[in-house]
Amino acid sequence: MSHNMSHNMSHNMSHNMSHNMSHNVSHNVICHIMSSIFSPLPDDTFSLAKCIVFLVVDGAIYWIIAWYKEHAFPGQYGVPKPLYFPFTK
Numbered sequence: 001m002s003h004n005m006s007h008n009m010s011h012n013m014s015h016n017m018s019h020n021m022s023h024n025v026s027h028n029v030i031c032h033i034m035s036s037i038f039s040p041l042p043d044d045t046f047s048l049a050k051c052i053v054f055l056v057v058d059g060a061i062y063w064i065i066a067w068y069k070e071h072a073f074p075g076q077y078g079v080p081k082p083l084y085f086p087f088t089k
Contacts, residue, residue, distance in 0.1 A: 014058060018051035 037048040071081050082088070 014051050014054040017046075018048060018055065 037052070040047045068086065071085060072083055074080055
């Protein structure tokens with residue numbers, strides 16, 4: 001399980017794993033229902049819901065990085081804030 005969790009720290013891998021799990025579930029089970037995303041496949045301990053949580057967490061991390069970079073390095077016409085601006089009043 002830790003192997004799957006470490007792979008999901010990359011948004012590309014978590015998207016790929018969630019797609020593969022969705023594909024496997026759709027072939028093993030007739031249709032997706034909300035209760036089936038919380039239960040793992042018979043051969044695995046990692047559920048589709050965990051992949052979705054990792055996608056949301058990865059998105060939040062990338063949003064914070066983009067927000068910081070936009071304020072610290074605004075480009076040609078902006079006024080840059082100091083690199084430590086999140087820790088100032």
